[in-house]
Amino acid sequence: xxxxxxxxxxxxxxxxxxxxxxxxxxxxxxxxxxxxxxxxxxxxxxxxxxxxxxxxxxxxxxxxxxxxxxxxxxxxxxxxxxxxxxxxxxxxxxxxxxxxxxxxxxxxxxxxxxxxxxxxxxxxxxxxxxxxxxxxxxxxxxxxxxxxxxxxxxxxxxxxxxxxxxxxxxxxxxxxxxxxxxxxxxxxxxxxxxxxxxxxxxxxxxxxxxxxxxxxxxxxxxxxxxxxxxxxxxxxxxxxxxxxxxxxxxxxxxxxxxxxxxxxxxxxxxxxxxxxxxxxxxxxxxxxxxxxxxxxxxxxxxxxxxxxxxxxxxxxxxxxxxxxxxxxxxxx
Numbered sequence: 001x002x003x004x005x006x007x008x009x010x011x012x013x014x015x016x017x018x019x020x021x022x023x024x025x026x027x028x029x030x031x032x033x034x035x036x037x038x039x040x041x042x043x044x045x046x047x048x049x050x051x052x053x054x055x056x057x058x059x060x061x062x063x064x065x066x067x068x069x070x071x072x073x074x075x076x077x078x079x080x081x082x083x084x085x086x087x088x089x090x091x092x093x094x095x096x097x098x099x100x101x102x103x104x105x106x107x108x109x110x111x112x113x114x115x116x117x118x119x120x121x122x123x124x125x126x127x128x129x130x131x132x133x134x135x136x137x138x139x140x141x142x143x144x145x146x147x148x149x150x151x152x153x154x155x156x157x158x159x160x161x162x163x164x165x166x167x168x169x170x171x172x173x174x175x176x177x178x179x180x181x182x183x184x185x186x187x188x189x190x191x192x193x194x195x196x197x198x199x200x201x202x203x204x205x206x207x208x209x210x211x212x213x214x215x216x217x218x219x220x221x222x223x224x225x226x227x228x229x230x231x232x233x234x235x236x237x238x239x240x241x242x243x244x245x246x247x248x249x250x251x252x253x254x255x256x257x258x259x260x261x262x263x264x265x266x267x268x269x270x271x272x273x274x275x276x277x278x279x280x281x282x283x284x285x286x287x288x289x290x291x292x293x294x295x296x297x298x299x300x301x302x303x304x305x306x307x308x309x310x311x312x313x314x315x316x317x318x319x320x321x322x323x324x325x326x327x328x329x330x331x332x
Contacts, residue, residue, distance in 0.1 A: 022116065023087055023089070023116070025086045027086075028086045028087070028088070031083060031084070031085065031086055032081055032083075032085050032086075032088060035080060035081050035082070036080065036081050036091045037078060037079065037080035037081070037091075038078070038079055038080075038091065038094070038095035038098070039076050039077065039078040039079075040076065040077055040095075040098050040099050040102050041074075041075055041076050041102065042075055042076070042077060042101070042102035043075075043102070044075065046101070046102060046104065047072060047075070050070060050077070050101060051070070051072065053101075053107040054068075054070045056107060057097070057101070057107065060111060060114070061079065061094055061097075064085070064087060064090045064094075064114070065081070065082050065083075065084035065085035065086060065087075065090070066079055066080070066081060066082070066085060066090060066091060066094045067079070067080050067081075067082050068094070068098075077098040077101070077102065078098075079091065079094040079095060079097075079098055090114070093113055093114050094114075096113045096119075096120040097110050097111070097113050097114065099120070099122060099169075100113060100120055100122075100169055100171060103122060103162065103164055103167055103169040104162060104164040104169075105160070105162050105169050105171065109160045109162075109171055110171070112160075112171060113171060117173060118171065118172060118173065119171075119172070119173070119174050119177055120169070120170065120171045120177070121169075121170045121177045121180065121181060122167055122168070122169050122170075123167065123168040123169075123170070123180075123181055123184050123185070124166065124167055125139065125166055125167065125168055125184060125188050126165075126166030126167070128185070128188040128189070129188055135188075138187055138188050138190065139163065139188075141187055141192060141193055142163055142168070142183075142184065142187055142193060143163060144193075149193055149194075149197070150163070152197050153180065153183060153193065153197065156179070156197060156200040156201065156204070157170075157172060157176035157177075157179045157180050157200070158172050158173055158176045159171060159172030159173070159176040159177060159179075159180050160172060161180060168180075168184050179196075179200065182196065183196045183197075195222050198221075198222050199221045199222060202217070202220050202221055202222075203217065203221075206220060
């Protein structure tokens, strides 16, 4: 008896791998009844590039019956259907095209989104991390040293990935877009992308093995364990104090301290002069300590004292030397 869960998983797998049939003009001879339009803004630094490549964009969309307009004054791109439009989904593809162009994706790559098997995904990462420094570091992890991490992600997912500002634009097959989004979101949650890259490499190798194709792969995949240690210190342990029935003494107020020092009875100018004198004394003391610290390397070291009245010759045993010389002569 067949397992219903395995049949359902196989149906989902077939749905992902199934090739979408091509939609032609003959399939919709009556064209569209209503017009649809989409518009998107682009940053100022993209104006020059868009102005140069816009004739090519316009020509490509005209072949699909879509009208494209570039407004340099408002900084916007608009795409809309016409009476010649025969594909009902091409306006959504055109919308994705202008969004990718606004996010610094080159025209040659963005043009691929018009194909049926290719989709796009723009991931907003600006609101995932509040701290600015952490956001920059985690975004840099996606790029990696000399762009190695980004290149590995592109090779494993068959997607084109562009990181610009606070967004990540991805372009490629729908399964690859899911993998890219997972890697990006987990990286911004402080999970290094190397874990997901290793998992994708292992899955690719396991899929080639017919024996392991239908088994559980969780035992082969790397598991991420958070090693961050909380820096918060626990409450300090209070030492057991001896019990006393009397309350603690009342702390002196500012007026009591001024009365004890005599400052309370001084005038305002006298108080200022007194404070100024105290500050000058502290500054003079600090300057003295600083000067001593500076002069310390220039102080000559103390030389060791030699013993007076005794020469080095007095320490030599003359008698033992004579005996050694006589012994040497006898041996000869």
